Amino acid sequence: MNRDEALQLLRSRLGDSATTAHCLACEACMRKLAGRLGGDPDEWGLAGLVHDLDLDVCANDMERHTLVAAQVLEEKGAPASIIRAVLGHNDKAERTAPMEKALWVVDPTTGFITAAALIRPSKSTSDLEVGSIKKRMKDKRFAAAVNRDQIKACQAELGIELEEFLGICLQAMDEIRGELGLAGA
Numbered sequence: 001m002n003r004d005e006a007l008q009l010l011r012s013r014l015g016d017s018a019t020t021a022h023c024l025a026c027e028a029c030m031r032k033l034a035g036r037l038g039g040d041p042d043e044w045g046l047a048g049l050v051h052d053l054d055l056d057v058c059a060n061d062m063e064r065h066t067l068v069a070a071q072v073l074e075e076k077g078a079p080a081s082i083i084r085a086v087l088g089h090n091d092k093a094e095r096t097a098p099m100e101k102a103l104w105v106v107d108p109t110t111g112f113i114t115a116a117a118l119i120r121p122s123k124s125t126s127d128l129e130v131g132s133i134k135k136r137m138k139d140k141r142f143a144a145a146v147n148r149d150q151i152k153a154c155q156a157e158l159g160i161e162l163e164e165f166l167g168i169c170l171q172a173m174d175e176i177r178g179e180l181g182l183a184g185a
């Protein structure tokens with residue numbers, strides 16, 4: 001399964017939805033983190049791109065979420081490493097490999113950065129700074145559904161300090177801000 005096939009599969013299920021944008025954001029962050037942690041950017045990126053592809057049918061069924069995706073990915077011949085990472089991000093497989101841990105940490109981070117960008121007058125990542133994201137993380141009412149501890153786990157799970165981790169993800173997302181709907185008005 002190459003990137004084009006994965007994106008086609010994702011779009012066939014989720015169209016141009018916020019979930020598709022979220023998957024593209026995770027792909028971008030995973031590619032950059034692979035570079036930082038010595039992984040294969042194509043492999044890590046693919047894991048990010050497909051990780052939520054079953055949310056068209058599992059959005060209200062978190063017990064089945066990623067189990068359906070794993071089946072679809074297996075049928076499409078996706079590598080076992082990708083399937084494990086997808087399952088792992090919803091606690092359906094143990095997270096042992098760096099790519100599996102990275103996906104779990106990246107998942108809430110992209111949502112939080114998106115929320116932090118959209119509340120700005122610019123509605124864009126272009127003038128968003130890491131310091132402002134960190135400040136928002138301390139405001140419990142802001143994007144309250146996002147698990148801060150899972151983001152901060154970058155230190156324990158990946159050995160990357162929060163400041164650097166947020167910088168890597170912010171840069172990755174900003175590079176494709178147009179595709180993510182974060183290029184501003």
Ligand SMILES: [Fe+2]
Pocket residue numbers: 022051052107
């Ligand atoms: Fe996700």
